Amino acid sequence: xxxxxxxxxxxxxxxxxxxxxxxxxxxxxxxxxxxxxxxxxxxxxxxxxxxxxxxxxxxxxxxxxxxxxxxxxxxxxxxxxxxxxxxxxxxxxxxxxxxxxxxxxxxxxxxxxxxxxxxxxxxxxxxxxxxxxxxxxxxxxxxxxxxxxxxxxxxxxxxxxxxxxxxxxxx
Numbered sequence: 143x144x145x146x147x148x149x150x151x152x153x154x155x156x157x158x159x160x161x162x163x164x165x166x167x168x169x170x171x172x173x174x175x176x177x178x179x180x181x182x183x184x185x186x187x188x189x190x191x192x193x194x195x196x197x198x199x200x201x202x203x204x205x206x207x208x209x210x211x212x213x214x215x216x217x218x219x220x221x222x223x224x225x226x227x228x229x230x231x232x233x234x235x236x237x238x239x240x241x242x243x244x245x246x247x248x249x250x251x252x253x254x255x256x257x258x259x260x261x262x263x264x265x266x267x268x269x270x271x272x273x274x275x276x277x278x279x280x281x282x283x284x285x286x287x288x289x290x291x292x293x294x295x296x297x298x299x300x301x302x303x304x305x306x307x308x309x310x311x312x313x
Contacts, residue, residue: 147173159197167192233262234313235293235305238272246276249313250283262309265292 150158150172159175160168165182176183176194183196232252234241241263253259266272277287296305 160194167194169193228258230256230259230311231262231309232259232311232313233293233309235262235264238263238266238269238276241276243279246279247283250280250285253280253285253289254283260289260291261313262291262293265294 147168147170150168150170153172157174158172159177160173161177165178167176171193173194175197176192177197177199179199179201183192183198188196232249234249249261253261263276273292277290280287280290293305
């Protein structure tokens, strides 16, 4: 949905490859190669699960100019959250339209099993209806609204790296 994978079926090029976007096999016979690395496409799954031939890079996505984000951990009371030493921050910073019911149900089961965890989701502009629907679904699963945190989209790359240090598990 909302992708251009169907263009491959028209065979616009003699050799067709995927890079970035979806980090997995298409299973489509019209895609010849997939560009990956040892993390995105670990060797033990390539032969069993990928229909494409893999072109390995040393690193799948290089997007930071100095190659390091290591620095002392930041305090937790960021993004207007109360401090808590035992809080577990789970996050999915994808566009919310990528969240389907099955995935959200799994996340709610995780939150129900981890009472000290909260879920950070990306707050899209003009998404009051989306937020309300997600909070309604969370309540249906017995998850309190304050455990679903909507964080703003950032424009500065360094801001994202700062935020990454606040997150314990990426979903």
